[in-house]
Amino acid sequence: MTNIRDVLARNMKAYRNALGLSQAKLAERVNTSTHYIGMIETKNNFPSPEMLERIAQALEIDTMDLFSTETSLPEKMKTYRKTALKDVKRLLGQIIDGKLKDLEKEI
Numbered sequence: 001m002t003n004i005r006d007v008l009a010r011n012m013k014a015y016r017n018a019l020g021l022s023q024a025k026l027a028e029r030v031n032t033s034t035h036y037i038g039m040i041e042t043k044n045n046f047p048s049p050e051m052l053e054r055i056a057q058a059l060e061i062d063t064m065d066l067f068s069t070e071t072s073l074p075e076k077m078k079t080y081r082k083t084a085l086k087d088v089k090r091l092l093g094q095i096i097d098g099k100l101k102d103l104e105k106e107i
Helices: 004-018 023-030 034-041 049-058 063-067 075-106
Strands: none
Touching: 004 034, 004 063, 023 034, 023 049, 049 063
């Protein structure tokens, strides 16, 4: 039998990590305390329906995704991370190229 607190705690932490968020950053997005987020992730507290919706919104997922029993992080989150990383690399490349061109002009 699957325990709903276990599923919520596992998924919440997985989605938070997939976005690169600390408990503090998620708490900030949800407008709650870091302690409260930690209590949910350690299965010591269970949020209200309204709080679940706020958490899901902060994690950029549907509320029901918090209760998925799939064993791995959904593909959309993996794709999201890969896309974000590519964007960061592209932007850093543009910044570096621009700075090198500026240096070349000065030399």
